[in-house]
Amino acid sequence: MQFHLNGFHPGDPDVQPAAEPPHSADLPETLDVLIAGSGPAGLVLAAQLCQFPSINLRIVERRAGRLMMGQADGIACRTVEMMNAFGLSERLLREAYWVNETVFWRPDKDARHCITRTGRVQDTEDGLSEFPHVIVNQARIQDYLLDSMRLSPRRLEPDYNLEVVAVERDEQGQYPIKVTLRRTDQARLGELVTVRTRYLIGCDGARSCVRTAIGQELRGDAANHAWGVMDALAITDFPDIRLKAAIQSASAGNLLIIPREGGHLVRFYVDLGDVHAQDRERVRNTSVEQLIATAQRVLHPYTLDVKEVAWFSVYEVGQRLTERFDDSLSTDGREREPRIFIAGDACHTHSAKAGQGMNVSMQDAFNLGWKLAAVLEQRSEADLLRTYSQERQPVAQELIDFDKEWSAIMGARPKDPEHPEDGGVEPAHLQDYFVRAGRYTAGVATRYHPAKLTAQPTYQHLAQGFGIGTRFHSAPVIRVPDAKPMQLGHIAQADGRWRLYLFADAAHTRLHDLCRYLVNDPDSILRLSTPADADVDSVLDIRAVLQQPHRSLRWELLPELLRPAKGRYGLIDFEKIFTADSAQDIFQARNIDRECGAMVLVRPDQYVAHVLPLDAHEQLTAFLRPILKTPNGG
Known part of the structure; x- marks a missing residue:
């Protein structure tokens, strides 16, 4: 880390000199960049742009404050590499659970109502990255990024209790995007605020208003398999409770165990089976008590005594993707300079089984952030921004293709040696697929094809x-x-x-x-x-x-x-x-x-x-x- 270049300044070197004008409580009338949504993608983008004092930006969030409990938890090796560029990797590695090994369990061949360990592998192959695969709550990742924003020249804080409700684009002037926001706090509920901006980025989730405004739609397979997830403090005699564990039971379903940071908390992904139209509402209303009971059946003959559930949810697996991640094509089919972008769940959704959702979303933002900064600081022409969708949309497609196969394997029942005609997945196949997919789950398999920013491999x-x-x-x-x-x-x-x-x-x-x-x-x-x-x-x-x-x-x-x-x-x-x-x-x-x-x-x-x-x-x-x-x- 370098500092004191332009003079000696005592104190914390992570606190950068403040930019002018200082952050104000009210939104200004015009902005360089407006970010909608303070999830992982939005905060990576904000933290990146905050490094440039000349860029006037704000990030709005419909929630009332910072996230307390997050859905995602897996941080791929590649994402830790990225966090290191923000100066956040040491803090992350100190707090996180390190995924060192993964174990595989299947029905015991002599007593199929019980489970037995069938395999144990290194989670990440040697030499893949200098950083490990780790687990930490999404809310903590967002805390790190929020701190980075506060220490930056912009001293940026999210503007909470504001949601995007309308977006208009014209081609007039320096600020062609008009954004209408609605306040969500009780004191000013429904009050509208208008701001004009050079660029708008929708990191506002799967129900993105920004995505709708640019005429994009999430398309893909309908969700047809459900999982319950819970973070629990529990007492158990299951011997691998502090290892990542993929468990297949004969008849109770499947279970994925992910130890959490802190040494005690554990995440359980509980297989709830296929979902049909007639029982979708019932599955969605699965209680935490039902999740616990299912986990207990899967773990038999081991016991599970849940003392506290910190968080739980039920979701259906569905993989969907938009055609583009920007508004470079107008509604009448004309090519134009992209001014509005979408990232993360706003443009791709998938299951949590591959552990890549938050990771790929953050990489979306890292890809876009430096390009926006280069254009706004006049180091590159605006045409550079076209490469964002061109590069990231194929990456999201690859994630979805992988996620479909991995989710299918994880959700399948184990093959019964006495009744192979009933189908199912061989436990050895599950373990082999996990090992072969190691580069992908570590986040290091992404390769951009030859184009403007990537040369031919001549040398x-x-x-x-x-x-x-x-x-x-x-x-x-x-x-x-x-x-x-x-x-x-x-x-x-x-x-x-x-x-x-x-x-x-x-x-x-x-x-x-x-x-x-x-x-x-x-x-x-x-x-x-x-x-x-x-x-x-x-x-x-x-x-x-x-x-x-x-x-x-x-x-x-x-x-x-x-x-x-x-x-x-x-x-x-x-x-x-x-x-x-x-x-x-x-x-x-x-x-x-x-x-x-x-x-x-x-x-x-x-x-x-x-x-x-x-x-x-x-x-x-x-x-x-x-x-x-x-x-x-x-």
Whole structure:
């Protein structure tokens, strides 16, 4: 973490200098961005945009205050990586339950009315991420993001007791979106408020008013299988109560057990079976006592004595998706600049079995947030915003396809060896599918296809472990000036900057030539895109990783670009140069060409955009020039 760049300031370095104008109690007449909904997607988006003092934004929420109990709980490895960019991963990991292993139970072959353990696997394969899969209440995740907003330059707090009731778009002026909001608090119930905004983002859930306003509709399979879910404090002799457990009983249904944070709380997903039209109302009215009784039957011969239920709900599995996540197509079929966007449950819904709903929703917002900031801060053209729907809608479709298969397997009864003709799922198949799907459930299987922000894999062989279109897979390095062991990926903050990692060639000649080009050539993307009065890394943050042991290097002889003077005093940045860690050599771990080296260009949302040779100077500029505005080069 870096601070004191522009002068010494005592106190908590997480508290950033406040922006002007300060946050006010009343909504202003005009905004740059209005976010509807303070769920995980809305808060990630708000926390991202809060990092930019020049952006005037607000987030409205129909509820009266912060969420106290959340529905979602699983935090994928990829989401922890994202939370690290916001400076929130340490707090999350300290509080959360770590999912280390998963166990599988099925009917005992000699006594089918009892269950027995049939398998035990590592939850996440080694090397998939430096972070674990964890469990923490959605409300706590939202608390972390709310704190990040409060400490940001915007000092942002949600405006509670306000819901969107109408949206109109015209093409006049700077603020083409007119939003009508209705107050939901008793003191001013029904009072209408109007605001105009440059951009509107609907994170307002499955019944989204914003989605309806842009003519989008959730389409997909009707819900036909029900599950009950409860968070409980209980006494039990079931031996795997502190492990994630998938349990199939012979006749009582299935059960998924997810231990919760704190060492005592446990979440039970209780299979309520298929739902038909004639009994849908009955299933929806399932009581918590019925959920407990079903869980007790599934766990036989083990006992379950529930002492307290903190929260419970009944829901039906249904996977639905909208065609687009923006309003780039008008009601009369004309293409136009997107101004209204939807994220999270507003554009895709699914079951909780895959544990990806909240995770994918937050990644929606992370994808959109840096793009909105780049456009509003005039670092990129507005056309960049078209890539949000183009990238995220296919990801949501993949989630739904996976969720359908996984939910079907989880909801199926176990196959009876004595009556195979009755169908069902082999417990071994359930375990095998879980292991094969590990990359997906960890959140690291997303790959963006070649397009404006993702290059063709022409030079992928130079750095095979940094797959173009996939998230940047961190690895250990040593920071040269202070010999600090650290994760390379952890230098990336949610600050909207692109990262260019230079993995040095064996002789360093290509590395030195590239740095000279970037600094001196008037056609280099660094010179073209960096504003004249800004720090050299304000748009493109360049870091180098060398192969030699850190003690053998002379830092003062390395390129000046990697030792930049910054801030009002021209202080030297000592955090740009790294070497491979002998305990896990990043060149070997990520299969980087040692002789030639490589450039790895990474987007602000931590996805690899391009891999290039160190001497591909013009190709780097050619890729980034359509993305970044060039105030110094026309």
